Every structure is written in structure tokens, then in C-alpha cells.
Amino acid sequence: MNDEELVTLVREQRDKVPLTIPVEEIIKRGRMLARHQRNRLVTRVTLVALVLGGTGAFVSSRIGTPPSRPSPIAVRGHVSPPRTAPGWRLVADVNPAWQAVQAAGFEAGFSLVCPSTSTCYAENLPAPPGMQAEVEVTNDGGNTWKRPELPVALSSPTRLACVDTDTCAILGNDGAGNATFLETTDGGQSWTASPGPSDLTSFAGLTELSCTTTASCVALSSDPSGASGAAEAYTTDDGGDTWSESTLPPDFVPGALQCVLASTCVATGFFQSPDGSPTTPAGILYSTDSGVTWATASLPTASLTTLGLLTTRLSCADASDCMASFFGKGGAARRDVLVSSDGGESWSQPEASGLGDDFISGVSCLTAVQCWASGIALPDESGASGRVLAREGMISSTSDGGETWQNAQLPAGVGPVADISCPTTTICYALAFAPPAAGGAARPLTSVLLAYGS
Amino acid sequence: MDHQRLAFAEFYDRFKDECFFTVLVSVGDQDTAQELVAEAFARAWASWRKVGAHPAPQAWVVRTALNVGISRWRRRHREVIVAEPTILAGSTMVTQAFTGIDPFIMAALMRLPGRQRQVVALRVFLDLDTARAADVLGIAPGTVQSHLGRAMASLRVDLKELQKECLS
Numbered sequence: 001m002n003d004e005e006l007v008t009l010v011r012e013q014r015d016k017v018p019l020t021i022p023v024e025e026i027i028k029r030g031r032m033l034a035r036h037q038r039n040r041l042v043t044r045v046t047l048v049a050l051v052l053g054g055t056g057a058f059v060s061s062r063i064g065t066p067p068s069r070p071s072p073i074a075v076r077g078h079v080s081p082p083r084t085a086p087g088w089r090l091v092a093d094v095n096p097a098w099q100a101v102q103a104a105g106f107e108a109g110f111s112l113v114c115p116s117t118s119t120c121y122a123e124n125l126p127a128p129p130g131m132q133a134e135v136e137v138t139n140d141g142g143n144t145w146k147r148p149e150l151p152v153a154l155s156s157p158t159r160l161a162c163v164d165t166d167t168c169a170i171l172g173n174d175g176a177g178n179a180t181f182l183e184t185t186d187g188g189q190s191w192t193a194s195p196g197p198s199d200l201t202s203f204a205g206l207t208e209l210s211c212t213t214t215a216s217c218v219a220l221s222s223d224p225s226g227a228s229g230a231a232e233a234y235t236t237d238d239g240g241d242t243w244s245e246s247t248l249p250p251d252f253v254p255g256a257l258q259c260v261l262a263s264t265c266v267a268t269g270f271f272q273s274p275d276g277s278p279t280t281p282a283g284i285l286y287s288t289d290s291g292v293t294w295a296t297a298s299l300p301t302a303s304l305t306t307l308g309l310l311t312t313r314l315s316c317a318d319a320s321d322c323m324a325s326f327f328g329k330g331g332a333a334r335r336d337v338l339v340s341s342d343g344g345e346s347w348s349q350p351e352a353s354g355l356g357d358d359f360i361s362g363v364s365c366l367t368a369v370q371c372w373a374s375g376i377a378l379p380d381e382s383g384a385s386g387r388v389l390a391r392e393g394m395i396s397s398t399s400d401g402g403e404t405w406q407n408a409q410l411p412a413g414v415g416p417v418a419d420i421s422c423p424t425t426t427i428c429y430a431l432a433f434a435p436p437a438a439g440g441a442a443r444p445l446t447s448v449l450l451a452y453g454s
Numbered sequence: 455m456d457h458q459r460l461a462f463a464e465f466y467d468r469f470k471d472e473c474f475f476t477v478l479v480s481v482g483d484q485d486t487a488q489e490l491v492a493e494a495f496a497r498a499w500a501s502w503r504k505v506g507a508h509p510a511p512q513a514w515v516v517r518t519a520l521n522v523g524i525s526r527w528r529r530r531h532r533e534v535i536v537a538e539p540t541i542l543a544g545s546t547m548v549t550q551a552f553t554g555i556d557p558f559i560m561a562a563l564m565r566l567p568g569r570q571r572q573v574v575a576l577r578v579f580l581d582l583d584t585a586r587a588a589d590v591l592g593i594a595p596g597t598v599q600s601h602l603g604r605a606m607a608s609l610r611v612d613l614k615e616l617q618k619e620c621l622s
Contacts, residue, residue, distance in 0.1 A: 003606055007578055010563070010609065013555050014579050017484070019474035021492050023466045027459065029492065030499030213489065263485045 025238065029215055032185065032239055098395060098410050098430070098452045111159050112362075112431040114421040117141065117453070119165040120429055121188060123157070133157035133172055137188035139165075142429065142449055151193045152180050156203035158219065161211040169211050169240070171196050171219050173203040181240035185214060197234040197243040200224045205231070208257040210265065215239045218265055218291035220254040235291045246292050252283055256314035256324070264319040265291045266344035268312040268326070282312070282326045282336070286344030298346040300338065313363045319343055321368035323402060325360040335360055337402050341368065350402035358394045362419040364428065369401040374420035374430050393417035393432045395450070414448055427453035462502050466495060469512040476575040477519045479563055486523065494519035510586050516576065517590045562612040570605035573598050 114120040122136045122145075133154040136145045157172035169183040179196025197219070200206070205222030215238055222231040224245075231248035248254070251272040259265040265287040284297040316322035320343050326336045335357060338347040358375045365371040377392040393416050395408040410417075415435035422428035434446040470491070477494075478487035494515045498505045508514045563571055569591070576587040577598070588595040 006606060006610055006613075010559055010574070011578055013559055014472060014475045016555050017471075017475060017478065019470040019488065019491060021470075021488070023463045026466060026492060026495045027462070027499050029496035030502075033496055033500040213493070261485060261489070 028238060032214055098408050098450050110418050110431070112419040112421045112429060113160050113162050113168075114423045114429050115162045115168075116165045117423050117427045119187060120421065121160050121162060121168055122431060123160050123170075132175075133170060135160065135170070135188060139187055142451060146188070148184070148188050148191060150182060151191050152182060154180060154182060156206055158206060158209040161209040161217060163211050163213060167211070167214045169209060169217055171206070171209045171217075173206075177201055179203075181217075181236075183214075183240060194240045196240070197224070197232075197245060199245065200232075200234065205253065207254040207267075207269070210257045210259040212259050212261060212290075216259075216290065218257065218259050218287075220248065220257050220267055222248075222253040222269075233287075233291050233294060237290075244292070246294070248285065248294050249283075249296050252285060252296075254285070255312040258314050258316045258322070259287075259291060260316045261319045263288055263290045264316075264343045265294075266297075266314060266316055266322050266324075266340070267294070268314045268324045270312070284324060284338070284340075284344060284347060288343065295345075297340070297344055300347060300349045311359075313360055315363040315365040315371065316344075317365040317367050317371075321365065323363050323365050323371050325363055325373065327359050337373075339402050352402055352405060354405040354407065355396055356394065356407070358396075361417060362421070362430070364420050364422040366422055366425045370397075370399050370425055371402065372397045372420050372422050372428055373405070374417040374432075376416040392435070395420065395430055395452075408452070410450070414450065417450070424453075427451075458502055458506070461506060462499050465498075465506070465511055469515065470495065472580050473512055473515045473519070476516050476580045477523075479575040479579065480516075480520060480568075480572045481523055482564055487519075490519040490523045491515070493522050497522075510582065512580055513576075513582055513586050513590050516580060520572075520590075558613055562609050565612050566605050566608055569593075570601045570608070573601040574605045574609075577602055 111123045112120060113123075118139060118141045120138050120142060124134045133150065134147060135150065136147050138145045152174050154170065154172035155175055157170050160168050160170050162168040166187045167183070167185045168188065169181060171179065171181050174180040179198070179200040181194050181196045182191045183194075184191045200219075200221055202221075202223050202225055205224070207220045207222065209217055209219045211217040215236070217236050217240065219234045220231065221234070224232045230250060231252050231254065233246045233248055234243045235246070236243045248267075252267075252269055253272055254267045254269040256269070257265065257267045267285045267287075269283055269285075271281045271283045282299070284299065285294040286297050287294045311327040313325045314322060320341055322340045322344055324338045324340075324347070326338075335355070336349065337352045337355065337360075338349055340347045355373070356377065358377050360373050360375040362374040363371060364373075373394075373396050375394045375396075377394045393410055393414045395410060395417055396405040397408065398405045410432075413434060415433045417430050417432040420428060420430040428451070430450040430452075432448045432450055434448060473494070474487060474491045477491050478484060481487050481490065497518055498511065498515050505511050505514050563574065566574065572591060573587060576582045576590055577584070580587075582590065584595045584598050588598045591598070
């Protein structure tokens with residue numbers, strides 16, 4: 001075979017796998033990109049104007065010395081009213097140990113996602129009844145935080161789903177019962193609202209949203225109509241303009257969701273018990289077609305149980321390697337950790353020695369073997385009333401795929417840790433609270449941002 | 455449809471499959487390649503005044519797609535942008551990974567070192583000349599030629615070996 005014949009033979013393959021994306025979709029995506037670029041330009045111009053015009057004390061806070069005057073925030077050419085400074089500050093140069101600065105009066109601090117070492121988003125999820133979603137954004141490693149004005153007061157929001165530092169989305173209820181999809185493509189400066197899935201009218205079972213590109217997102221709901229119907233998956237490939245739905249396996253209630261790359265999605269949750277038992281069989285679903293169809297994963301044991309929606313966490317380092325946590329098993333060990341190396345299809349249970357019996361509030365995996373977990377260090381036995389007074393937070397790391405864990409030394413004054421997000425293997429952020437008052441007396445939650453890194 | 459949009463649509467229709475296959479061979483994963491090429495074409499449309507005037511817009515798209523892939527890989531530094539050749543060497547795996555493509559040829563392509571594979575993709579599938587391929591990859595034209603020569607020799611040998619393995 002000479003070179004020419006070989007080239008012809010090889011070249012023939014080119015026409016056998018056509019790209020099937022219609023040009024209209026490309027153009028639509030290009031328009032979104034162009035709009036994104038324009039927004040960034042407008043934002044920069046607005047910020048420069050603010051600084052040059054001297055209309056605000058602009059992002060000048062340091063640790064422990066919040067700005068004396070609140071900073072105005074530009075949102076789509078609109079300057080929001082001054083507000084009090086965020087109650088938490090982060091050290092500028094993070095050290096190879098966890099450090100914290102206590103917060104005061106900061107409400108949006110239950111979930112945290114850091115797409116890069118400098119950009120983090122915090123959200124007040126789960127938003128208490130009657131309260132709307134609030135998002136805080138930092139673009140300078142936590143030194144300064146802004147609270148963008150969302151175009152729709154969103155209740156029952158999902159966790160923020162971030163594609164990169166600029167692009168994040170959230171799905172929730174606009175207050176009139178309409179599903180609403182909010183997206184930012186300029187790092188949280190401005191947000192656009194579009195209708196969510198039209199048949200999503202009940203938000204009680206709405207769980208997480210996960211996006212893999214500026215256009216492709218998947219959302220799950222266990223009870224989309226409020227009539228205890230089948231759980232549904234909703235997918236969009238056009239940035240939320242249109243949504244397709246598909247049915248999840250019967251009785252599955254999703255609690256966490258992550259989609260990686262273009263096609264792999266994993267959801268953890270539980271299967272509803274027919275007898276209404278509070279502890280229910282844990283379940284994991286996976287999809288290999290971008291969330292359109294779902295299959296039930298193979299678990300290492302049928303005895304895994306969980307207490308409900310907020311007791312399972314999930315993190316996938318890539319399209320193959322994921323770690324999931326469940327909480328709610330009776331007896332001495334109340335938490336379970338599972339790992340998968342085949343995109344969620346099958347799971348095994350690592351030893352997890354050193355992890356304790358803690359409630360796991362967040363998992364962040366960087367590679368197949370390197371993961372961080374955050375949570376609440378619980379007493380050995382809960383009280384007879386079932387009420388547990390959690391005083392101490394927990395952050396632990398593994399570098400062997402969950403077999404062994406090492407607890408991190410946390411600064412004094414850190415209570416329960418609500419979430420953790422690690423943009424790289426060397427830099428992590430975690431969201432914690434000050435410990436509860438002695439005796440369990442109620443007092444406002446005080447947020448603390450923790451940082452780890454070299 | 456205005457003139458710009460028509461020109462872009464024609465360009466897309468003419469080069470989408472070639473760009474897709476070029477990136478597919480370079481990154482070794484169909485879903486990733488599709489996503490990267492779609493992103494690159496979207497960026498091309500967002501900057502069509504500039505890209506449309508480029509002497510080889512298809513080269514711009516491929517370079518952008520590969521750069522986006524590298525950026526994402528760097529950002530996440532946990533996804534493998536170039537599939538491990540050994541994983542794809544078996545014909546069964548190749549058949550599953552690349553539907554519609556001759557598994558022997560794809561396996562032989564995947565066995566090539568990454569740079570040689572990129573050169574083959576640009577020179578053979580995208581029909582770029584040596585200078586343009588060198589520009590896309592940021593290497594010297596002479597290096598492109600030597601990579602291509604080695605790649606063709608390896609392909610010839612590997613195709614024979616793979617066919618023998620299958621027949622046996």
C-alpha cells in the first residue's frame with residue numbers, strides 16, 4: 001500500500017461520523033457568547049466609570065477592616081442600593097492550613113461552589129420558607145464579595161450549577177408557581193431569566209441542577225406536579241430556552257446530581273419506602289446520554305439507607321470517578337461513603353477509616369483518589385429526643401480513593417461546616433458557621449469562610 | 455438570512471464534518487470532540503467578521519477547539535483530553551467508542567503519539583498544507599513533515615498488524 005492509497009483509505013473515515021448539530025444551534029450559541037462578551041465589556045466600563053467617578057468606595061476591604069462605606073454594585077447598568085458589607089473576609093494569601101475569618105450577619109452561606117481559585121459563589125440554600133435565593137460572588141479569592149440583584153425573586157432554588165468562573169445557572173420558583181431558569185455568563189454580574197420546564201409546577205421535590213456547557217443543563221425533580229407522580233429529569237441544550245423531560249425509575253427521589261462532560265450524569269438519592277419509613281433505601285442513578293435516560297446503579301449492599309434529600313452528597317472528578325455519601329443508617333455508623341470508577345454504573349464501599357461517624361455536608365473530588373469532605377462532627381449517640389446538638393465542624397481528606405481519611409485541624413471558633421469546594425488539588429474553600437451557643441440557645445447564624453491552600 | 459449569516463452557514467456546512475473528525479482524531483473522544491467543535495464554531499460565529507476574513511477559517515476552528523480543550527483540561531486538570539492509546543487499541547473498544555468508523559483504522563490512529571495524530575488529522579482530514587498545519591500546531595513546517603512521515607509509516611504497519619490480530 002503506497003502513501004496515496006493509505007491516505008485515501010484513512011480519509012474515507014472522515015465522512016462516516018458527520019457532525020449533526022444544526023447551524024441554527026451554533027449561531028444561537030454564538031450569539032450567547034457574543035452577548036457574554038458584550039456584558040463583560042459593559043461591566044468593565046461600568047466598573048471603571050465607578051472608580052474614576054468616585055461614586056463608591058470600590059472593593060478595598062481587607063481582613064478585619066471592611067469598607068467604611070458600602071460599595072454600589074452594577075447589575076446590568078443598574079446600581080443597587082448600598083448594603084452592609086458581607087460579614088466574612090478571607091485571607092488574601094491562603095496557607096497550607098485551614099484559616100478562617102468569622103462572619104457576621106451573612107445569610108447566603110449554605111452552599112459554596114468555587115469554579116476557580118479566585119471565583120466562588122455562595123448561596124443560601126436551602127432557602128428557608130418565605131425567603132428567596134440569594135447569591136454572593138467573589139472574583140478575587142474571597143477578599144471582596146458582591147451580592148448581585150437577581151432579576152426574579154426565586155424561591156425553592158436548586159444549588160448553583162457552574163460551568164466555569166463566568167457561567168452559572170440556578171432553577172427555582174418565581175413565587176407564582178412558574179419554574180424559572182436564571183443564568184449568568186459574566187461571573188454573576190448580570191443574570192438572565194427564562195422559563196423553566198413548563199410542567200414543573202411543584203418545587204417540593206426539586207433537587208439539583210447540573211450544567212456541562214453554557215447551553216446544556218439537567219435538572220431533576222421527584223414530584224414535578226405535586227401529585228406524587230413519577231420523578232422527572234429535565235434537559236436543555238439551548239441555555240434554558242426549551243426543556244425536554246424524561247421519567248426516572250419509579251419511587252426514586254433524587255438528592256444530588258452531577259453531570260460531567262457532555263453525556264455522563266450521576267444522581268444520588270433514595271427510593272421511597274412503601275411504609276413511609278423515615279430511613280429509606282439509598283439509590284443511585286446514572287445516565288450516559290446527557291440525562292435523557294437513566295438506569296439504576298449497582299450498589300455494594302442493599303442495606304444502605306438515608307434519611308432524606310439533604311443527606312446525600314456527590315462529587316465526580318471526571319466522567320468515570322465519583323464519590324457519594326449517604327447519612328441515616330441506624331446503629332453506630334450512620335454515614336456511608338461509596339465510590340465509582342465507571343461513571344456511576346457500579347459502586348464500591350471503601351474502608352473510610354478515620355472519617356468518623358460524621359454527617360457529611362459536602363464532598364469535593366479532584367482526582368479519582370483525592371477528595372475532601374466537609375461536615376458536622378456528631379456525638380457518638382444522639383439524644384433520646386433525636387435532637388443532636390452539633391458543635392464542631394469537620395473537614396477531612398483522602399488521597400487513596402476514600403480508604404483512609406485524615407481530619408484537618410480547623411481554627412478555633414468554627415462550628416458545623418456546611419459545604420466545601422476545591423478548585424484545585426492545592427486550594428480549597430469551605431463554608432462553616434460559628435458554633436451554636438452553649439445550651440443550644442437560638443442565635444443568628446454567623447458564617448465563616450475557610451480557606452486552605454499553598 | 456443576511457449575508458454574514460449565509461456565509462457562515464455555508465462555511466459551517468462545508469467544513470463541519472472535517473473539523474469534527476480532525477478534532478475527534480486529536481482528542482480521541484466523540485462526545486468531547488463534538489462539544490469542542492460546537493464551541494469553536496460558536497466562537498467563530500461570535501467573531502465572524504474576523505474569522506470570515508481568515509485565510510483558512512477551518513484551521514481557526516480546529517485550533518480554537520483544541521485550545522478550548524486544553525484550557526478545560528488545565529482548569530479541571532483531571533480530564534484526559536487525549537485518550538490513552540492503549541485503551542483504544544483493542545478493536546472492540548474502538549468499535550464502541552467510535553460508531554461508524556473502521557475500527558482498525560481508528561485503532562491505528564489512536565496508537566499514534568498525540569502530535570503525530572494531530573498532524574495526520576490536520577494534513578489528511580482537514581487538507582491543510584504543511585505551513586498552515588505548522589501554524590495551527592505552533593511547530594516548524596519541517597517538524598510537521600517529519601511527524602507525517604513517521605505517522606504514515608506507523609499507520610501502514612499497525613493496520614497490517616491489527617488486521618492479522620483480528621483474523622487470528
